[in-house]
Amino acid sequence: MSVVNRGRALALLAGTQFVLLLDTSIINVAAPSIGESLEISPAALSWVVNAYLVAFGGLLLLSGRAADLLGRRRVFVAGLGVLTAASLLGAVAGDAALLIAARAAQGVGAAMAGAAAFSLLLTLFPEGPERHRALGVFAATAGAGGAAGTVLGGVLTSWLGWESTFALNVLAGIVLLLPVPRLLPAGRSAGSGRNFDVPGAATATAGLALLAYAVVDAGEAGRASPATLAAGAAALVLLALFVLVERRATHPLVPLAVLGRPSLRLANILAALWQMSLFPMFFLVSLYLQAVLGHEPVLGGLALVPLCLVVIAVAGRTDRLIARFGLRPVMGAGFVLVAVGMAWQSLLSADGTYWADVLPPSLLLGVALPLVSITTTIAATLDTREEEAGLASGLVNTSLQFGSVIGLAALAGVAATVTGASTEARGPALTDGFATALLVGAAPAVLAALLVPGLRLPTPGVADAPEHRRTAS
Numbered sequence: 001m002s003v004v005n006r007g008r009a010l011a012l013l014a015g016t017q018f019v020l021l022l023d024t025s026i027i028n029v030a031a032p033s034i035g036e037s038l039e040i041s042p043a044a045l046s047w048v049v050n051a052y053l054v055a056f057g058g059l060l061l062l063s064g065r066a067a068d069l070l071g072r073r074r075v076f077v078a079g080l081g082v083l084t085a086a087s088l089l090g091a092v093a094g095d096a097a098l099l100i101a102a103r104a105a106q107g108v109g110a111a112m113a114g115a116a117a118f119s120l121l122l123t124l125f126p127e128g129p130e131r132h133r134a135l136g137v138f139a140a141t142a143g144a145g146g147a148a149g150t151v152l153g154g155v156l157t158s159w160l161g162w163e164s165t166f167a168l169n170v171l172a173g174i175v176l177l178l179p180v181p182r183l184l185p186a187g188r189s190a191g192s193g194r195n196f197d198v199p200g201a202a203t204a205t206a207g208l209a210l211l212a213y214a215v216v217d218a219g220e221a222g223r224a225s226p227a228t229l230a231a232g233a234a235a236l237v238l239l240a241l242f243v244l245v246e247r248r249a250t251h252p253l254v255p256l257a258v259l260g261r262p263s264l265r266l267a268n269i270l271a272a273l274w275q276m277s278l279f280p281m282f283f284l285v286s287l288y289l290q291a292v293l294g295h296e297p298v299l300g301g302l303a304l305v306p307l308c309l310v311v312i313a314v315a316g317r318t319d320r321l322i323a324r325f326g327l328r329p330v331m332g333a334g335f336v337l338v339a340v341g342m343a344w345q346s347l348l349s350a351d352g353t354y355w356a357d358v359l360p361p362s363l364l365l366g367v368a369l370p371l372v373s374i375t376t377t378i379a380a381t382l383d384t385r386e387e388e389a390g391l392a393s394g395l396v397n398t399s400l401q402f403g404s405v406i407g408l409a410a411l412a413g414v415a416a417t418v419t420g421a422s423t424e425a426r427g428p429a430l431t432d433g434f435a436t437a438l439l440v441g442a443a444p445a446v447l448a449a450l451l452v453p454g455l456r457l458p459t460p461g462v463a464d465a466p467e468h469r470r471t472a473s
Helices: 003-038 042-070 072-092 096-124 129-160 163-177 198-221 226-248 262-292 297-302 305-315 318-325 327-345 354-381 386-421 426-440 442-454 466-472
Strands: none
Touching (some): 003 042, 042 386, 072 163, 096 129, 129 297, 129 318, 129 354, 198 226, 262 426, 262 442, 305 354, 327 354, 327 442
């Protein structure tokens, strides 16, 4: 494939990732309008948001392996088709049940398209500086998608109604599907249905979905609720059963030898940790701007545009930083900046302003986001054979998704607990909750910064050697 066509293919794959990350946050802003329009209870309304996260997180691993076995382009197209159809269903939904079903179906399509897109990127771009630059673009659009969801959620809900947040996906899905035959290689499947690990797929998918449900429900009903405890216990049993199944499977969904690689395990943990810190930040800052400072949803969303621009600018230069300083130093610096930025962002005040309280630390976090996202993704996919591209994609995307789910549930719970215990008026009480949650959000980044020196790259010196620096510069 020519350089020009690879660039266009990258634009298509990165555009898909943008849409998938946008969907994780766009409904947060639209949710109050949805609840009022359809007369949905607060408990049911939370699942309009969470159904997507549960399905997405539960199916990523299976989708990544399916891409390896059934064909990456085939799974990518199927995922975009499901996402587009589910979005159309959501746009016309007239009650809570249908809307929640549509959001769950969106999550199914997102898992298929997301895992296949990342797998295609790994096969299109060989290991080295070229892949690093491609991952930089991919990470930049993902980070921008998460922030843009807040922006577009406010703009579309205010101007066109909440239904337009779903209609946007229908249009995006069609635009992304049209150039697929020209830009993406058809490829060949690496296996057949006879080699598909059905018991492993069933236990892994059910276990991950129940784990996502338990984490999300803990934030809604409390960690000690019977539903949360039952789901968590069932998830652990199923995941333990999954390990036993994989040990005996002739063609395992996840070869345990892959999970046995220390560098891969740690890289995926680091990927989850940065998401635990940064993903909830978008949600908490947006709420602070609207609920405390009184900004309209449109302005609350637009406030994060500068962060998006910084992410895009820094992501385009991260490969040069890696080439000059090495993977681990850049990763470590990124996590330190995340920790400092989250601590700085926690210095909110009830009578503060966007320019003094939000913008400066958000710009620092905009620098940090591509540094940690690109380096952890590179580390999680180093030394990946072509037939493992989908598996590597599924693993790192599952780590990222669970990091975001766990982080959002935990920090939203911290904010609610502190606000509920406060004797201050509504504005100061909410501010105390948001500030405490953001400060707690610095903890995963601190832990990650301490873990980075222990990362052992699979090929000695592959990302830190002077030879690599010269070829990547």
